[in-house]
Amino acid sequence: MPNKSGSGESTSKDDSGKSPHRSTVATLLYIESAIVLALGLWLVFFSFTHENEEVAPLLGEISFAILGAIGLFAAGRGYVRGKNYGRSPAILSNLIALGVAYYQIQGAFYIGAIIILALAIPTLYFAFTIAKNEG
Secondary structure (H helix, E strand, O other): OOOOOOOOOOOOOOOOOOOOOOOHHHHHHHHHHHHHHHHHHHHHHHHHHHOOOOOHHHHHHHHHHHHHHHHHHHHHHHHHHOOOHHHHHHHHHHHHHHHHHHHHHHHHHHHHHHHHHHHHHHHHHHHHHHHHHHH
16 A cells, blocks of 8 residues: 555554664564574484484474574564564563573573573563563
């Protein structure tokens, strides 16, 4: 449907009142999605290079990693498009990431915890800021 300027662009999406931090959250969610997908693919590679006695749990971990990556990517797309359907999954997944980072700290795997915290904390901050300002 053409708009008043005749350019043919749709005017159904109104970005007024939308937070400028949406693109930041989306970028962080895309990065998280890529990392989770890479971990899932590493598990696939790992399953071929190491002897596996427990195939079912490994397939479950791979499946959840792929589903998690798809979910994070979809949440990022929601933020880019100005929709709210990505808000809750983004917040929930990053709250879970804080718990994972806590257990990594307890296990003295500090570099892993730092990487997770470097992504989860800004994502949560901006996601909560967007929810507060737009809600």
